[in-house]
Amino acid sequence: MTIRPEDPYRIVTIERHILEMQKQFPDATGVLTQLLYDIALAGKVIASRTTRAGLAEILGRTEKVNVQGEVVQKLDRFADLTIYRLNDHTGRVAIMASEENENPLPIPSKYPAGKYVLLFDPLDGSSNIDYNIPVGTIFSIYRRITPAGPGTLEDCLQPGRNLVAAGYIIYGSSTMLVYTTGQGVHGFTLDPYVGEFLLSHPDIRIPEPPVYFSANLGYRMHWSEGVKRFSDHLQGLDGQAQPLSLRYVGSLVADFHRNLLAGGIFYYPADYRDPKKPKGKLRLVYEAAPLAFIAEQAGGYASDGERNILDIVPTSLHQRTPLFVGNRNLVEKAEEFIRLFDGVRV
Ligand code: AFP
Numbered sequence: 001m002t003i004r005p006e007d008p009y010r011i012v013t014i015e016r017h018i019l020e021m022q023k024q025f026p027d028a029t030g031v032l033t034q035l036l037y038d039i040a041l042a043g044k045v046i047a048s049r050t051t052r053a054g055l056a057e058i059l060g061r062t063e064k065v066n067v068q069g070e071v072v073q074k075l076d077r078f079a080d081l082t083i084y085r086l087n088d089h090t091g092r093v094a095i096m097a098s099e100e101n102e103n104p105l106p107i108p109s110k111y112p113a114g115k116y117v118l119l120f121d122p123l124d125g126s127s128n129i130d131y132n133i134p135v136g137t138i139f140s141i142y143r144r145i146t147p148a149g150p151g152t153l154e155d156c157l158q159p160g161r162n163l164v165a166a167g168y169i170i171y172g173s174s175t176m177l178v179y180t181t182g183q184g185v186h187g188f189t190l191d192p193y194v195g196e197f198l199l200s201h202p203d204i205r206i207p208e209p210p211v212y213f214s215a216n217l218g219y220r221m222h223w224s225e226g227v228k229r230f231s232d233h234l235q236g237l238d239g240q241a242q243p244l245s246l247r248y249v250g251s252l253v254a255d256f257h258r259n260l261l262a263g264g265i266f267y268y269p270a271d272y273r274d275p276k277k278p279k280g281k282l283r284l285v286y287e288a289a290p291l292a293f294i295a296e297q298a299g300g301y302a303s304d305g306e307r308n309i310l311d312i313v314p315t316s317l318h319q320r321t322p323l324f325v326g327n328r329n330l331v332e333k334a335e336e337f338i339r340l341f342d343g344v345r346v
Contacts, residue, residue: 014188015037018036035093040177041086042079043197046078046122050171079123088107088111090114094107094115094144095117095155097286098120098121113150116144117155120286124138125253136254140286158314160289160292164181165180168257175190185298186203187202188201210329211245213244214258216268223271226338260298264330284314293310295325296310305322306339
């Protein structure tokens with residue numbers, strides 16, 4: 001759906017937008033709407049920490065004692081607890097899982113279990129925090145599969161194709177929330193004075209032609225032949241295409257966000273650097289699947305180099321996957337190079 005403001009001065013808060021989207025589903029109970037609003041609230045709380053300039057508390061990787069004598073949490077731990085605590089008692093969620101925790105996070109037994117499953121990467125790119133580089137929260141919402149009672153691991157291990165909603169919050173020069181419920185992708189910018197996310201990017205479509213490619217070329221020597229040749233192609237070195245401009249932040253949400261708005265491809269391929277991580281670095285459940293859903297809803301595509309990310313059924317919570325995401329033609333080109341030069345799965 002597109003909300004095109006008839007009145008150019010109409011202000012659409014995220015709450016209003018979610019409610020207007022919900023009206024299209026007469027059977028909707030409003031639970032998803034409220035869950036998304038709870039996530040937006042978590043985003044505001046996390047942003048209030050990430051954007052407080054110059055605070056010593058966000059500079060340390062280890063826990064420190066602040067001037068009040070309190071132990072300061074690492075920011076990623078703070079983000080993790082914030083999202084969990086804002087959602088553990090609402091009766092909307094059956095189970096949660098986070099990139100920060102090895103096992104699923106159950107809902108305390110004193111609270112009712114809801115019908116949704118919330119999976120999140122609380123602060124992706126957190127190694128960048130010390131350098132004032134944007135970081136982000138990525139979230140995914142599924143319907144539970146188990147019929148009742150506490151949610152289980154099985155509820156968390158669903159293919160991206162089952163996603164009900166996904167989005168991210170980027171803590172950058174401004175804080176933005178971008179989400180989809182399968183009806184297009186919509187972006188909101190946090191007005192820090194009003195304390196509200198306001199609709200700033202309705203109905204985002206990945207533009208053509210693409211402008212950027214984003215990959216850590218520093219690891220090129222560890223990539224497969226297909227990925228190397230694809231990278232050469234993007235730089236125009238094979239004489240087949242005009243070169244794209246390279247932009248790599250090293251913070252997935254920031255790299256993805258730029259390519260979503262400007263057009264481009266992000267990839268973190270399989271590599272042979274670390275035998276323990278033959279599938280690259282990124283996580284299927286917390287990172288690749290939600291971004292794949294957003295990309296698809298914006299007219300793009302995401303692949304592991306061979307198949308649609310949304311079709312992969314996870315077998316474990318923290319499994320890794322190669323990821324190619326962005327303009328459809330570029331991602332398909334990557335698959336073509338991998339098929340041609342690597343043959344079997346990399
Ligand atoms: P950190 O959370 O450790 O900073 O990792 C960030 C990340 O998972 C993702 O946000 C980046 O796209 C990717 O890793 C960058 O990895 P490289 O440093 O290996 O390029």
